[in-house]
Amino acid sequence: MKIEIDKNGFYGKFGGAYIPEMLYPNIEELRDSYLGIIEDEDFQKKFYDLLKDYVGRPTPLYFAARLSEKYKAKIYLKREDLCHTGAHKVNNTIGQILLAQKLGKKRIIAETGAGQHGVATATVCALMGMECTVYMGEVDMERQKPNVERMKLLGATVVPATSGSKTLKDATNEAMRQWINNPVDTHYIIGSVVGPHPYPEMVAKFQSVISAEIKKQLQEKEGRENPDIVIACVGGGSNAAGAFYHYYNTPGVRLVAAEAAGLGVSSGKSAATTALGKLGILHGSRTLLMQTEDGQVVEPHSISAGLDYPGIGPVHAHLFDVGRGEFVAVEDKDAMKAGVELSKLEGIIPAIESAHALHALNQIEYKPDDVIVINLSGRGDKDLETYIKWGEY
Amino acid sequence: MKTENRIDTLFRNKQKNVLSIYFTAGYPKLEDTVPVMEAIEAGGADIIEVGMPFSDPVADGPTIQESNKIALDNGMSLKKLFAQLAEMRKTVSLPVILMGYLNPIIQFGVEKFCQKCQEVGVDGLILPDLPMQQFLDEFKEVFSRFGLRNTFLISPQTSDERIKAIDEHSDSFIYMVSSHSITGAKSGITQEQERYFERVGQLGIQNPRLIGFGISDHESFTKASKHAHGAIIGSAFIKVLNNASPESLNNDIGIFIKGIKNGEYDYTSKA
Numbered sequence: 001m002k003i004e005i006d007k008n009g010f011y012g013k014f015g016g017a018y019i020p021e022m023l024y025p026n027i028e029e030l031r032d033s034y035l036g037i038i039e040d041e042d043f044q045k046k047f048y049d050l051l052k053d054y055v056g057r058p059t060p061l062y063f064a065a066r067l068s069e070k071y072k073a074k075i076y077l078k079r080e081d082l083c084h085t086g087a088h089k090v091n092n093t094i095g096q097i098l099l100a101q102k103l104g105k106k107r108i109i110a111e112t113g114a115g116q117h118g119v120a121t122a123t124v125c126a127l128m129g130m131e132c133t134v135y136m137g138e139v140d141m142e143r144q145k146p147n148v149e150r151m152k153l154l155g156a157t158v159v160p161a162t163s164g165s166k167t168l169k170d171a172t173n174e175a176m177r178q179w180i181n182n183p184v185d186t187h188y189i190i191g192s193v194v195g196p197h198p199y200p201e202m203v204a205k206f207q208s209v210i211s212a213e214i215k216k217q218l219q220e221k222e223g224r225e226n227p228d229i230v231i232a233c234v235g236g237g238s239n240a241a242g243a244f245y246h247y248y249n250t251p252g253v254r255l256v257a258a259e260a261a262g263l264g265v266s267s268g269k270s271a272a273t274t275a276l277g278k279l280g281i282l283h284g285s286r287t288l289l290m291q292t293e294d295g296q297v298v299e300p301h302s303i304s305a306g307l308d309y310p311g312i313g314p315v316h317a318h319l320f321d322v323g324r325g326e327f328v329a330v331e332d333k334d335a336m337k338a339g340v341e342l343s344k345l346e347g348i349i350p351a352i353e354s355a356h357a358l359h360a361l362n363q364i365e366y367k368p369d370d371v372i373v374i375n376l377s378g379r380g381d382k383d384l385e386t387y388i389k390w391g392e393y
Numbered sequence: 394m395k396t397e398n399r400i401d402t403l404f405r406n407k408q409k410n411v412l413s414i415y416f417t418a419g420y421p422k423l424e425d426t427v428p429v430m431e432a433i434e435a436g437g438a439d440i441i442e443v444g445m446p447f448s449d450p451v452a453d454g455p456t457i458q459e460s461n462k463i464a465l466d467n468g469m470s471l472k473k474l475f476a477q478l479a480e481m482r483k484t485v486s487l488p489v490i491l492m493g494y495l496n497p498i499i500q501f502g503v504e505k506f507c508q509k510c511q512e513v514g515v516d517g518l519i520l521p522d523l524p525m526q527q528f529l530d531e532f533k534e535v536f537s538r539f540g541l542r543n544t545f546l547i548s549p550q551t552s553d554e555r556i557k558a559i560d561e562h563s564d565s566f567i568y569m570v571s572s573h574s575i576t577g578a579k580s581g582i583t584q585e586q587e588r589y590f591e592r593v594g595q596l597g598i599q600n601p602r603l604i605g606f607g608i609s610d611h612e613s614f615t616k617a618s619k620h621a622h623g624a625i626i627g628s629a630f631i632k633v634l635n636n637a638s639p640e641s642l643n644n645d646i647g648i649f650i651k652g653i654k655n656g657e658y659d660y661t662s663k664a
């Protein structure tokens with residue numbers, strides 16, 4: 001079965017645009033115009049020039065010799081941690097800010113959990129001289145103080161989301177509400193492959209630069225475009241969608257998605273959406289969703305704020321549903337161990353989100369000569385405090 | 394041919410100053426749902442909108458977010474709601490509309506949900522995150538099989554063309570969202586809003602229209618009613634429930650509704 005989006009914005013059973021009528025004109029405008037805009041030659045040139053000169057792309061595909069030796073496979077790390085601002089998130093915000101300019105928008109709003117997407121949004125708004133407001137759960141503002149200050153330093157206004165659990169999903173609710181309140185002059189930069197169509201596919205397209213580069217770089221290093229396995233962590237799923245994109249329909253390439261199991265899949269404190277979620281609708285798309293039997297959305301838990309989301313992008317729900325993706329659930333403690341291990345073996349301190357992808361190596365089967373690409377979605381600077389609290393290094 | 398339901402009957406008999414009142418089921422106390430409905434009817438409103446609480450109400454402002462949260466904390470669920478509404482038709486004769494978000498309905502089972510609605514005597518639904526195309530593709534058939542009318546929203550940004558399409562697929566009233574906003578926004582009606590009301594009024598649409606969001610007092614109700622068949626009040630009514638004591642609840646609801654209709658109500662001290 002071919003993995004692709006249909007004309008109504010669905011990947012199989014998942015996706016669509018379940019939005020209040022008040023947002024319909026905005027979503028319709030995006031849906032009807034985004035492909036024309038982003039495939040335009042002038043846009044592409046601006047986008048790739050900025051990715052090169054401002055973000056620092058292409059990011060290296062690094063052969064991790066000591067990690068490979070330990071795991072008895074050929075392991076490459078796709079170094080999204082070396083992107084400007086420290087994570088893959090900026091690939092998407094560069095694309096969307098250029099799009100917002102084309103649409104004649106004057107203001108940008110965004111949601112953020114860990115603050116990485118908020119920082120990436122505040123960064124491109126500074127770059128383009130656009131007004132920026134970021135919604136962030138009050139609890140996350142407390143957990144991720146340095147990123148709050150980074151956003152402010154970049155000129156953004158950070159508004160606490162004080163409803164519900166005061167984390168990422170509530171920040172997303174608040175951003176959607178503010179978009180309803182300001183539909184004409186404002187563009188909402190969603191930070192992952194979630195939300196109403198066309199966001200999931202649009203964000204995936206901007207992030208697909210990751211797998212486009214992997215193909216080229218692997219060709220140079222291994223004489224083949226296709227690895228045996230690609231591994232990425234999944235919060236909403238944007239870094240994974242980017243790393244998988246050009247391999248969706250290459251059956252020989254295994255796609256492994258690492259979800260956050262928190263304190264354990266059955267502990268009641270996890271964010272393992274494919275393991276625990278049921279079909280539902282949140283933030284405009286039909287997807288797998290962690291919820292009570294009454295259909296109330298439950299509060300996820302993960303040690304990494306970036307994976308702390310009760311849903312999953314519709315394309316990943318589809319990859320799971322049709323068996324194209326292999327989903328593993330990685331516990332907090334195992335992710336922390338994998339993060340410490342990479343630090344010691346390779347001199348790279350990964351974001352705790354990315355450490356989930358690293359630990360997946362212990363949870364899947366592979367052959368000794370397999371070529372494995374792990375998408376290292378971000379660097380660990382923002383997580384230093386969590387590493388320190390963890391203490392076991 | 395559809396059989397006439399309470400919504401049709403209402404608008405056949407009344408084309409002006411129709412007052413619809415929204416509140417959240419299970420609020421302020423879990424067992425208040427039906428008593429509040431009875432008080433709304435006794436107070437003289439024309440339609441009752443019962444909110445089905447949801448953890449993530451993206452089209453709602455702080456007042457209704459809070460009432461949703463309290464109702465959920467009180468233990469409200471669809472199962473509980475249908476149990477409460479089972480006997481409502483013994484005491485409530487107004488049209489009853491359930492309003493809420495899709496996810497709890499999908500979990501409950503769409504078909505079973507519609508069947509329950511019909512069983513207890515619900516007349517229609519307002520589901521803000523159900524856009525027209527999805528309604529037509531996935532819900533229309535089952536709603537009509539169980540005699541449920543679906544109300545669509547339109548906003549100042551909705552194009553004339555789309556309003557006409559929505560009108561064509563409507564068999565209830567059309568919910569005109571008064572401004573670019575979530576519920577509970579600023580009160581009062583500006584000239585710009587009046588121009589929007591007039592624009593829609595001139596489109597010659599066939600379904601009745603009610604104006605909602607930001608309608609909170611006699612003045613805004615009267616102004617809105619001038620441009621449509623009537624108006625919907627939600628957040629301002631929730632505030633009345635919030636401020637009432639258990640003993641005064643009934644009385645306060647009556648005073649508020651009469652005040653909306655005739656202007657004799659001191660909003661500043663009560664709401």
Ligand SMILES: Cc1ncc(COP(=O)(O)O)c(C=O)c1O
Pocket residue numbers: 087088113114115116117191192193233234235236237238239240305306307351353354377378379
């Ligand atoms: C470094 C890093 N990786 C992964 C994620 C998860 O997001 P996604 O699943 O959209 O890639 C985040 C989110 O904040 C992040 O900061």
